[in-house]
Amino acid sequence: KNQVEQSPQSLIILEGKNCTLQCNYTVSPFSNLRWYKQDTGRGPVSLTIMTFSENTKSNGRYTATLDADTKQSSLHITASQLSDSASYICVVRRMDSNYQLIWGAGTKLIIKP
């Protein structure tokens, strides 16, 4: 079954600290993996996209990693800021006839001052 599981469900950290969010997937065949940031009540915004051959990709203080062998991805946030408080969603695209998107339920991150 094609699934994307994210952990933890929620996370609270202090401003300035680092954190890592996890994404495990069982999607096959794999096309690419994206991380989105979604502020409360707003639409998701793409942070990174990674294909099969990419291990690491950075976008400012956000660094995503992908291990296609173990079907795991992580999103590392460095020196967190209050504006990082949001839900982070992992999405995997299948390489099927419809290029179906499989969405994770997201990790809700709260940054406390």
Added chain:
Amino acid sequence: KAGVTQTPRYLIKTRGQQVTLSCSPISGHRSVSWYQQTPGQGLQFLFEYFSETQRNKGNFPGRFSGRQFSNSRSEMNVSTLELGDSALYLCASSPEPQRGELFFGEGSRLTVL
């Protein structure tokens, strides 16, 4: 370049009524997809349109329908509203279907009383 525009942003309806939501994609984008997001749930795919044709449909009842116009603008309609239809409805546009990056609007928050 203007982003994806969704209207209305907020609306309140009562059970049994119907609602129409509108989405204007980014200029030049011809693919529009719709998602439902309820609290604590991942994004649930509703349908995708390209060149006025529905290309994919999620597992939603027939009360949920949509269409796309020749200018790529899209509408979705929900008839005979139920309490469980209360959600954030998100529209995303992409240059082409299935493969391109998704750009989301701010969403339409529907409350059914």
